[in-house]
Amino acid sequence: MSNKISETLTFECETGNYHTFCPISCVAWLYQKIEDSFFLVVGTKTCGYFLQNALGVMIFAEPRYAMAELEEGDISAQLNDYEELKRLCLQIKKDRNPSVIIWIGTCTTEIIKMDLEGMAPKLETEIGIPIVVARANGLDYAFTQGEDTVLAAMAHRCPERNILMDKKEKVIQDSSIQDLFAFLPLKKKKDIIKSIKSKKHPPLVLFGSLPSTVASQLSSELKRQSIQVSGWLPAQRYTDLPSLNDEVYVCGVNPFLSRTATTLMRRRKCKLIGAPFPIGPDGTRAWIEKICSVFDIKTQGLEEREQQMWENLKDYLDLVHGKSVFFMGDNLLEISLARFLIRCGMIVYEIGIPYLDKRYQAAELLLLRNTCKNMCTPMPRIVEKPDNYNQIQRMRELQPDLAITGMAHANPLEARGINTKWSVEFTFAQIHGFTNARDVLELVTRPLRRNNNLENLGWNNLIKEEKKIKFN
Amino acid sequence: MKLAYWMYAGPAHIGTLRVASSFKNVHAIMHAPLGDDYFNVMRSMLERERDFTPVTTSIVDRHVLARGSQEKVVDNITRKDKEERPDLIVLTPTCTSSILQEDLQNFVDRASITSNSDVILADVNHYRVNELQAADRTLEQVVRYYLEKARRQKTVTRSITKEPSANIIGIFTLGFHNQHDCRELKRLLQDLNIKINQVIPEGGSVQDLEDLPKAWFNLVPYREVGSMTAIYLEKNFGMPYVSITPMGIVDIAECIRQIQKHVNNLVSNKTFNYEPYIDQQTRFVSQAAWFSRSIDCQNLTGKKAVVFGDATHAASITKILAREMGIRVSCTGTYCKHDEEWFKEQVQGFCDEILITDDHTEVGDMIARIEPSAIFGTQMERHIGKRLDIPCGVISSPVHIQNFPLGYRPFLGYEGTNQIADLVYNSFTLGMEDHLLEIFGGHDTKEVITKSLSTESDLTWNYESIMELNKIPGFVRGKIKRNTEKFARQNNITNITVEVMYAAKEALNA
Numbered sequence: 001m002s003n004k005i006s007e008t009l010t011f012e013c014e015t016g017n018y019h020t021f022c023p024i025s026c027v028a029w030l031y032q033k034i035e036d037s038f039f040l041v042v043g044t045k046t047c048g049y050f051l052q053n054a055l056g057v058m059i060f061a062e063p064r065y066a067m068a069e070l071e072e073g074d075i076s077a078q079l080n081d082y083e084e085l086k087r088l089c090l091q092i093k094k095d096r097n098p099s100v101i102i103w104i105g106t107c108t109t110e111i112i113k114m115d116l117e118g119m120a121p122k123l124e125t126e127i128g129i130p131i132v133v134a135r136a137n138g139l140d141y142a143f144t145q146g147e148d149t150v151l152a153a154m155a156h157r158c159p160e161r162n163i164l165m166d167k168k169e170k171v172i173q174d175s176s177i178q179d180l181f182a183f184l185p186l187k188k189k190k191d192i193i194k195s196i197k198s199k200k201h202p203p204l205v206l207f208g209s210l211p212s213t214v215a216s217q218l219s220s221e222l223k224r225q226s227i228q229v230s231g232w233l234p235a236q237r238y239t240d241l242p243s244l245n246d247e248v249y250v251c252g253v254n255p256f257l258s259r260t261a262t263t264l265m266r267r268r269k270c271k272l273i274g275a276p277f278p279i280g281p282d283g284t285r286a287w288i289e290k291i292c293s294v295f296d297i298k299t300q301g302l303e304e305r306e307q308q309m310w311e312n313l314k315d316y317l318d319l320v321h322g323k324s325v326f327f328m329g330d331n332l333l334e335i336s337l338a339r340f341l342i343r344c345g346m347i348v349y350e351i352g353i354p355y356l357d358k359r360y361q362a363a364e365l366l367l368l369r370n371t372c373k374n375m376c377t378p379m380p381r382i383v384e385k386p387d388n389y390n391q392i393q394r395m396r397e398l399q400p401d402l403a404i405t406g407m408a409h410a411n412p413l414e415a416r417g418i419n420t421k422w423s424v425e426f427t428f429a430q431i432h433g434f435t436n437a438r439d440v441l442e443l444v445t446r447p448l449r450r451n452n453n454l455e456n457l458g459w460n461n462l463i464k465e466e467k468k469i470k471f472n
Numbered sequence: 473m474k475l476a477y478w479m480y481a482g483p484a485h486i487g488t489l490r491v492a493s494s495f496k497n498v499h500a501i502m503h504a505p506l507g508d509d510y511f512n513v514m515r516s517m518l519e520r521e522r523d524f525t526p527v528t529t530s531i532v533d534r535h536v537l538a539r540g541s542q543e544k545v546v547d548n549i550t551r552k553d554k555e556e557r558p559d560l561i562v563l564t565p566t567c568t569s570s571i572l573q574e575d576l577q578n579f580v581d582r583a584s585i586t587s588n589s590d591v592i593l594a595d596v597n598h599y600r601v602n603e604l605q606a607a608d609r610t611l612e613q614v615v616r617y618y619l620e621k622a623r624r625q626k627t628v629t630r631s632i633t634k635e636p637s638a639n640i641i642g643i644f645t646l647g648f649h650n651q652h653d654c655r656e657l658k659r660l661l662q663d664l665n666i667k668i669n670q671v672i673p674e675g676g677s678v679q680d681l682e683d684l685p686k687a688w689f690n691l692v693p694y695r696e697v698g699s700m701t702a703i704y705l706e707k708n709f710g711m712p713y714v715s716i717t718p719m720g721i722v723d724i725a726e727c728i729r730q731i732q733k734h735v736n737n738l739v740s741n742k743t744f745n746y747e748p749y750i751d752q753q754t755r756f757v758s759q760a761a762w763f764s765r766s767i768d769c770q771n772l773t774g775k776k777a778v779v780f781g782d783a784t785h786a787a788s789i790t791k792i793l794a795r796e797m798g799i800r801v802s803c804t805g806t807y808c809k810h811d812e813e814w815f816k817e818q819v820q821g822f823c824d825e826i827l828i829t830d831d832h833t834e835v836g837d838m839i840a841r842i843e844p845s846a847i848f849g850t851q852m853e854r855h856i857g858k859r860l861d862i863p864c865g866v867i868s869s870p871v872h873i874q875n876f877p878l879g880y881r882p883f884l885g886y887e888g889t890n891q892i893a894d895l896v897y898n899s900f901t902l903g904m905e906d907h908l909l910e911i912f913g914g915h916d917t918k919e920v921i922t923k924s925l926s927t928e929s930d931l932t933w934n935y936e937s938i939m940e941l942n943k944i945p946g947f948v949r950g951k952i953k954r955n956t957e958k959f960a961r962q963n964n965i966t967n968i969t970v971e972v973m974y975a976a977k978e979a980l981n982a
Contacts, residue, residue, distance in 0.1 A: 016506070016531055016533070017528065017529065017531065017548075019509055019513075020506060020507055021510075022505075022507030022508065022510070023507065042473075044483065044567040044568075044598075045479060045482070045483040045567065045598075045602075046483045046508060046566060046567045048476055048478075048479055049479065049482045049486065049510070050507070050510045052478055052479065053510060053514060054510065054513075066476060066477050067474075067475070067476045067477070068473045068474070068475060068476075069473060069474040069475075070473060071473065071474060072599040072600070075571055075599065079473070081473075084473040085473065087473075088473060088475050091475055092475075107505045107532070107568040108567065108568060108571065110537070111537065111568060111572060112571060138504075138505030138506040138508060138568075139505050139506075139532065139533055139534055140533070140534055141506075142506055142507070143507070212943055213940065213943055213944070216940065216970060217974055220970065220974065309978070312978060389528075389555065392524075406513070407513045407516055407517050408509065408512035408513045408516050408525065409516070409524065410516065411516045411517070411520060411521060411522065412521065412522060412523055412524045412525075415522035415523070434978065435974050435977055435978050462522060463522050463523065
């Protein structure tokens with residue numbers, strides 16, 4: 001096993017023996033994002049146990065999700081799945097009356113070949129609630145890819161955009177822009193409206209689930225460049241899904257949405273803008289620039305804006321400069337985060353990642369390569385489907401200043417004197433856009449700042465003795 | 473199919489993994505899809521484990537679905553054998569793998585030829601047993617495997633130790649206060665001059681299991697895990713066992729008397745009498761007996777309580793409340809449906825009604841109907857209590873990280889009685905205090921003085937920004953509002969828009 005750090009971007013593939021969350025965990029953030037939805041996970045006790053433990057206290061807030069727990073009779077087909085699902089969905093309709101029920105297929109439904117896609121349309125007409133099927137199972141996907149399967153399924157439900165509606169929408173948009181600038185002096189107001197009117201661009205739909213605050217932050221960044229976002233997939237409500245057709249441009253905000261991107265391109269004939277992801281000031285700028293370039297719009301004040309963000313981050317940059325990072329890999333945000341951290345002056349030894357779609361992430365990979373060149377840092381190795389055991393061996397050799405890892409390994413690594421940051425926090429924290437760049441560094445520096453406090457106490461290694469071969 | 477939001481006991485493989493990873497140098501390999509290794513997270517986080525959890529996964533993916541596991545499982549077993557050199561590898565099926573119906577036993581047989589470790593297949597049915605039943609079964613399976621191996625090699629005998637000695641069976645990882653209970657039991661046995669032969673599975677070595685029959689008797693403190701092992705040992709080696717949970721003064725005494733009986737059966741030249749010890753401990757070491765007499769406890773007389781939890785803890789706490797503190801237990805219940813009969817028999821006469829269910833909404837409805845002054849239950853009941861404004865003491869799994877305290881908090885033994893008395897008393901007095909506050913209109917401070925700048929200002933928030941502000945979680949909303957207004961004032965902005973809010977966030981680095 002070589003621990004040498006390579007000079008070019010190298011791609012490797014290991015055994016896939018790594019720890020990550022089951023993709024059904026996407027329910028946790030999606031049910032909160034889509035306010036009128038209900039998520040029904042069709043699976044076993046194992047799925048339920050994972051959800052209830054991973055989501056902690058959320059379960060006590062009467063969530064809009066539940067398990068359809070399969071019993072022995074369901075497995076051996078003594079019970080009719082259609083009748084069973086109908087019974088549960090009617091119950092849900094009665095108790096919660098959602099605008100959509102999303103069935104999450106699991107490993108078990110795959111193995112017993114339960115035809116969820118076949119049953120959904122029939123049941124949908126029978127009970128009068130749309131039913132969307134997403135197979136977010138651990139056989140095929142990791143963690144955040146769960147969202148990808150749900151959004152890909154939803155892309156089919158977006159209404160068809162027609163030209164008539166297009167016109168009407170524009171009128172509404174213009175008047176709402178007028179309202180927005182109502183506080184400005186009259187003359188200036190006219191100018192702005194004119195400038196917006198003068199730069200007509202084809203409709204742009206962004207995809208990826210973000211907290212509504214972050215979504216509107218990104219929308220307003222684009223508005224500064226006189227780009228109107230005409231919709232988000234997903235929207236705050238299922239009933240507000242954006243309309244699509246072959247005129248619509250789409251752009252992703254998260255690196256794990258490759259299926260959704262493919263579905264939008266192939267099935268809805270949308271045009272995909274392949275850009276780096278708006279994580280970190282560098283990513284955000286590159287993302288906006290790419291969208292602007294597609295619409296042939298010259299960016300205004302973007303460079304200064306990025307520069308100003310970096311200045312705002314100075315205290316954190318001093319902390320991370322020259323420190324090394326090791327990504328064990330579990331949520332597919334790794335490439336973008338690594339690229340941002342390299343730009344911050346860190347050295348990335350390894351980027352573990354569950355799955356890498358080189359086409360969907362092409363722009364991001366290019367930006368990573370350029371960032372390494374500009375910062376004169378060695379290129380990290382990218383390890384797809386990593387093997388946690390081997391990674392821990394490599395980490396022992398490399399002794400990184402920070403390991404970004406799942407919770408299963410965090411405490412044992414800390415006990416061995418390696419600082420860790422729990423990777424799942426990056427999924428739940430607000431990390432997109434200029435405004436939130438600081439939040440990413442807030443997370444990354446937390447263990448380093450903790451060290452500044454505890455430094456000289458001599459307690460770094462907290463295991464009794466290196467157990468035989470456990471950690472070498 | 474069952475519509476389910478929450479469950480009290482986990483799936484079977486969790487029980488198997490808890491037992492396997494409690495032993496020293498035993499490695500479990502799950503036959504499971506990606507993401508099913510959530511057990512590692514729980515152990516590492518809840519128990520704050522310093523070591524890597526000895527559980528890995530032989531991953532079931534699309535290829536396995538199409539072609540079967542083929543060499544994968546065997547390779548993973550032999551690999552782990554080389555890497556970690558465990559004494560035993562337990563191949564653990566999950567609900568997913570059990571419907572694949574692969575011949576896992578065959579993989580185990582093949583792998584055990586090449587590996588130095590012993591290899592066994594955990595024998596549990598995922599659709600019929602829960603976490604606790606599976607743990608009980610796995611522990612028995614491991615013990616049986618090593619004792620039968622020793623019997624074949626003729627290294628096992630029922631030659632008991634010279635001095636009285638005992639095995640403690642059923643202490644294991646992620647158990648409710650198990651570590652503290654174990655320490656307390658050791659102290660109790662030490663006080664009685666009984667040596668500890670072995671504690672299993674926690675910290676035990678499978679290589680030593682053949683010495684289990686050297687103990688005079690087995691102590692099984694918890695109903696849920698260990699009984700099967702104790703019954704096996706009794707049947708095959710004639711080892712008596714004590715299964716009375718030493719929780720609460722009366723039951724501790726009963727447990728010690730049983731121990732005395734078994735010890736005296738095996739000794740010929742003298743008799744042991746533990747009665748003076750029981751008396752001394754009850755009246756002076758444990759404060760619980762005195763507490764029951766004290767004025768504090770008198771105030772609790774007849775107060776209504778509800779108890780819910782696993783069979784062991786719910787039954788013991790019910791008996792303590794009713795028998796030792798004079799509290800009226802309006803309803804007691806357990807989610808251990810498989811142990812219904814035993815539970816009913818235990819709490820008969822100590823409560824008004826009994827509820828056997830694993831549906832938390834049924835428990836919630838029951839609590840809402842009874843409106844007790846305090847609840848003693850699991851984390852779920854604690855949340856129900858929060859919603860209904862009823863205090864709750866947590867007495868049983870399922871648990872959160874706060875139920876793995878760093879300080880010494882046993883539930884068993886004489887120190888345990890003190891802990892339980894505190895728990896009960898604190899739950900009730902907090903409830904009382906709350907009630908009194910309500911009657912007298914709260915504390916005398918009428919309002920909290922805020923640090924905020926004056927809210928009377930010339931600033932206006934437009935509609936969008938107010939909507940945006942309302943999206944921000946309540947507990948930080950005030951701070952964001954203050955910061956934004958501060959920023960607006962500094963920049964001579966009078967009209968606050970969403971853009972101003974974001975600009976403020978960036979400017980203040982918050």
